[in-house]
Amino acid sequence: GNSVTQMEGPVTLSEEAFLTINCTYTATGYPSLFWYVQYPGEGLQLLLKATKADDKGSNKGFEATYRKETTSFHLEKGSVQVSDSAVYFCALTSDSGGYQKVTFGTGTKLQVIP
Amino acid sequence: NAGVTQTPKFRVLKTGQSMTLLCAQDMNHEYMYWYRQDPGMGLRLIHYSVGEGTTAKGEVPDGYNVSRLKKQNFLLGLESAAPSQTSVYFCASRIAGAVYEQYFGPGTRLTVT
Numbered sequence: 001g002n003s004v005t006q007m008e009g010p011v012t013l014s015e016e017a018f019l020t021i022n023c024t025y026t027a028t029g030y031p032s033l034f035w036y037v038q039y040p041g042e043g044l045q046l047l048l049k050a051t052k053a054d055d056k057g058s059n060k061g062f063e064a065t066y067r068k069e070t071t072s073f074h075l076e077k078g079s080v081q082v083s084d085s086a087v088y089f090c091a092l093t094s095d096s097g098g099y100q101k102v103t104f105g106t107g108t109k110l111q112v113i114p
Numbered sequence: 115n116a117g118v119t120q121t122p123k124f125r126v127l128k129t130g131q132s133m134t135l136l137c138a139q140d141m142n143h144e145y146m147y148w149y150r151q152d153p154g155m156g157l158r159l160i161h162y163s164v165g166e167g168t169t170a171k172g173e174v175p176d177g178y179n180v181s182r183l184k185k186q187n188f189l190l191g192l193e194s195a196a197p198s199q200t201s202v203y204f205c206a207s208r209i210a211g212a213v214y215e216q217y218f219g220p221g222t223r224l225t226v227t
Binding site: 036100102105106 | 147154156164170204206208212214216217218220221
């Protein structure tokens with residue numbers, strides 16, 4: 001079946017540091033890949049997505065590239081801010097094996113300190 | 115558009131009581147989902163629906179029932195609440211098809227004493 005593995009958190013960074021959150025996946029077919037962000041006390045919201053190999057998703061300074069050869073979708077940001085403190089979830093859907101469901105990673109908590 | 119809304123936002127139940135959580139979406143999405151989120155455990159799928167009148171079990175369906183009588187609404191019921199059901203519950207919806215993202219509601223914080 002499908003699965004998503006994220007690096008364990010929490011990740012603590014100083015403001016303006018470089019961020020990488022690793023995400024690797026296992027899936028049948030041709031998955032679409034997503035990063036969601038959850039701010040304290042809120043629901044998840046889409047941060048970015050990529051729907052085919054070599055696509056780069058980007059939003060709010062965050063980027064992730066769909067790497068089929070390494071089955072990865074790592075999230076990066078060049079300079080984090082305190083306002084980026086949140087929990088980040090990597091997720092996928094696949095057009096085989098039942099694309100109705102979404103497979104989530106366990107989430108990585110990011111804390112940015114001034 | 116209001117997006118995905120959930121009612122109520124907070125609730126405290128005694129063990130054995132019942133309740134229904136309501137999820138509504140105004141985006142005409144075919145798929146709807148109920149998740150629970152517990153500390154350190156990410157999101158776990160309870161039940162989902164791929165269209166009006168259809169429902170299916172997710173990873174953790176025991177102790178919950180759902181109904182989708184109207185396309186825009188997805189109800190989650192707890193017939194006899196247990197302390198293990200203390201959690202934050204999220205509803206989500208999306209367009210049918212692998213490339214589309216989910217839209218989440220703000221969550222319902224449920225405590226069972």
